[in-house]
Amino acid sequence: MLSPMWNILIVFVTISVAYGKNDHVDLTQDWWETAVFYRIYVRSFMDSDGDGVGDINGITSRLEYLKEIGAEAAWLSPIFKSPMNDFGYDISDFYTIQPEYGSNDDFEQLLKKANELNIKIVLDFVPNHTSNESEWFIKSSSREEYYSDWYIWENGHIGHAGERQPPNNWVSSFGKSAWSYSPARDQYYLHQFGVAQPDLNYRNPVVVDEIKNIIKFWLEKGIAGLIMNSVNHVFEVDKDNYGGHYPDEPITGKPGLSPDDYGYLEHVYTKDQEETYELVSQLREVFDAISIRDNMTRIMMTNAYTNIKNAVKYYGDGILYGSHVPLNFVLIEDLDKYSDARDIKYAVDRWITYKPLRKQANWLTGDHDRSRVASRFRPELVDAFNMLVLLLPGIAITYMGEEIGMLDGFVPWSETKDPLACNTDDPVNFIEVSRDPVRTPFPWSNGKNSGFSMADRTWLPVGEGSEHLNVAHQRSAVRSHYQVYRALTNLRVRAAFKYGRLESLALNNDVFAFKRWHNDDTYVIVMNFGRTYQVVNLTSFDLVFGQLEVEVSSVLSSRTYNDNIPAGSVDLAANEALVLRMQA
Numbered sequence: 108m109l110s111p112m113w114n115i116l117i118v119f120v121t122i123s124v125a126y127g128k129n130d131h132v133d134l135t136q137d138w139w140e141t142a143v144f145y146r147i148y149v150r151s152f153m154d155s156d157g158d159g160v161g162d163i164n165g166i167t168s169r170l171e172y173l174k175e176i177g178a179e180a181a182w183l184s185p186i187f188k189s190p191m192n193d194f195g196y197d198i199s200d201f202y203t204i205q206p207e208y209g210s211n212d213d214f215e216q217l218l219k220k221a222n223e224l225n226i227k228i229v230l231d232f233v234p235n236h237t238s239n240e241s242e243w244f245i246k247s248s249s250r251e252e253y254y255s256d257w258y259i260w261e262n263g264h265i266g267h268a269g270e271r272q273p274p275n276n277w278v279s280s281f282g283k284s285a286w287s288y289s290p291a292r293d294q295y296y297l298h299q300f301g302v303a304q305p306d307l308n309y310r311n312p313v314v315v316d317e318i319k320n321i322i323k324f325w326l327e328k329g330i331a332g333l334i335m336n337s338v339n340h341v342f343e344v345d346k347d348n349y350g351g352h353y354p355d356e357p358i359t360g361k362p363g364l365s366p367d368d369y370g371y372l373e374h375v376y377t378k379d380q381e382e383t384y385e386l387v388s389q390l391r392e393v394f395d396a397i398s399i400r401d402n403m404t405r406i407m408m409t410n411a412y413t414n415i416k417n418a419v420k421y422y423g424d425g426i427l428y429g430s431h432v433p434l435n436f437v438l439i440e441d442l443d444k445y446s447d448a449r450d451i452k453y454a455v456d457r458w459i460t461y462k463p464l465r466k467q468a469n470w471l472t473g474d475h476d477r478s479r480v481a482s483r484f485r486p487e488l489v490d491a492f493n494m495l496v497l498l499l500p501g502i503a504i505t506y507m508g509e510e511i512g513m514l515d516g517f518v519p520w521s522e523t524k525d526p527l528a529c530n531t532d533d534p535v536n537f538i539e540v541s542r543d544p545v546r547t548p549f550p551w552s553n554g555k556n557s558g559f560s561m562a563d564r565t566w567l568p569v570g571e572g573s574e575h576l577n578v579a580h581q582r583s584a585v586r587s588h589y590q591v592y593r594a595l596t597n598l599r600v601r602a603a604f605k606y607g608r609l610e611s612l613a614l615n616n617d618v619f620a621f622k623r624w625h626n627d628d629t630y631v632i633v634m635n636f637g638r639t640y641q642v643v644n645l646t647s648f649d650l651v652f653g654q655l656e657v658e659v660s661s662v663l664s665s666r667t668y669n670d671n672i673p674a675g676s677v678d679l680a681a682n683e684a685l686v687l688r689m690q691a
């Protein structure tokens with residue numbers, strides 16, 4: 108069965124053209140299918156009112172920047188009302204904008220300007236939990252009839268010494284027990300994240316209906332989509348199948364972990380439950396109904412840190428409708444600073460292999476939870492990773508700052524804000540889990556607070572080195588990551604990148620290359636992930652020969668636009684990355 112969304116695609120004319128060896132390519136594409144999404148961590152992007160915290164008017168004032176770098180959609184971290192225990196991933200009112208970020212009117216203005224610039228706005232949404240300051244939770248805690256069953260409530264145990272104990276061994280992904288006691292209700296509530304983030308009960312149909320209403324509400328306002336964050340956590344096992352009590356999770360046996368560590372347990376009862384896919388399918392119908400009515404596709408994206416088989420199941424299976432964009436984390440999770448060309452090829456192939464054939468791929472190298480490319484790998488590889496994200500087939504997602512090669516900032520314990528880091532109570536080792544370093548203010552210039560804010564103090568310190576590593580500096584430089592990024596997004600309009608096929612090779616342990624082509628227009632993107640000079644033969648690719656012309660070269664490359672290189676012998680400096688076009 109096809110999603111109703113397909114019905115509106117009838118308005119598109121399906122043109123299939125033959126090319127290559129009996130290959131067919133479908134030239135119909137909806138707005139999102141090869142779009143560049145620019146992911147904004149709202150608190151840190153641009154502060155318009157001088158309080159040291161980024162806001163909606165700040166984003167509106169910088170929308171032209173997105174246009175300039177070739178982004179087609181802005182993806183905002185949660186902007187809903189929140190006590191900010193987890194900086195917006197703890198929502199207390201899903202229908203209102205967080206006052207410190209602006210008003211509903213400010214948001215309307217953002218939408219208006221985005222519309223004028225033809226930039227789509229998509230919003231991060233958090234279905235798994237609310238804030239403990241949500242009216243729903245307060246009413247549920249006091250057992251108010253309608254809300255009583257909106258969260259996961261469970262009785263605890265009494266220990267030998269008469270002390271209170273949680274219902275079972277479940278651990279929060281922020282560490283320590285996933286259960287907290289509510290004196291008001293004299294029961295424990297489940298929170299798979301922070302103590303202030305109680306999990307909603309998706310086995311209650313009223314909760315599902317309310318979430319659908321919220322989705323409708325924001326889509327009706329004119330946004331182009333929502334991202335269902337941590338979606339794989341929404342269901343826990345059905346306790347009715349376990350005698351009415353949630354069972355303990357099995358112990359992983361991983362060395363060096365304490366029962367307070369998330370990795371101590373295998374999360375077989377709290378993550379990736381089958382019912383999640385049924386829920387996603389139901390929610391997708393809400394998106395599709397509005398898309399059909401307005402003849403404009405509203406997309407559902409899903410964010411699940413899980414294994415690849417579970418991840419690609421979010422595409423749907425022909426019976427259940429899926430998500431338009433199940434996020435692909437292979438370039439983060441399958442790679443580290445020791446990865447070489449073979450690992451890159453393996454990671455790229457893995458997603459392409461597991462993904463259903465006709466669905467769009469998507470690529471990203473970072474988000475507000477993970478270390479940045481320049482820090483996770485090395486600054487010299489920033490352009491190579493941007494080439495992967497922007498020139499592999501499908502959707503490209505850039506976390507703000509990756510286009511200029513931002514580094515992780517340094518945030519000392521005394522200024523640490525991330526609840527995950529604070530929860531360690533460890534002023535030394537908190538740094539291993541802290542997400543603050545990837546959330547430091549965006550460097551616009553070498554002005555006060557790197558142009559992010561006029562405040563005397565910003566919510567997180569500005570990253571060191573931003574007097575050089577900033578947009579203004581890279582904009583005026585002849586060669587910079589910013590210039591490379593722009594050149595890459597410009598290339599994406601060409602058919603070879605929009606519709607073209609993919610072939611990839613690890614030419615040796617250090618050099619990874621991929622070919623994109625459409626009809627006679629052929630490109631080879633070649634990147635040296637090693638630290639030594641290499642010479643490779645690109646005629647190893649089928650139908651690549653003759654002279655290749657440089658379209659884009661990484662910042663430290665000695666090559667410039669239009670340089671010619673023979674396909675049979677391409678010499679590459681350490682870290683050099685090139686986009687080459689075959690001469691007709």
Ligand code: NOJ
Pocket residue numbers: 193196197233300336337475476
């Ligand atoms: C996933 C988000 O990416 C992360 O930042 C947040 O802490 C958790 N969900 C909990 O909402």
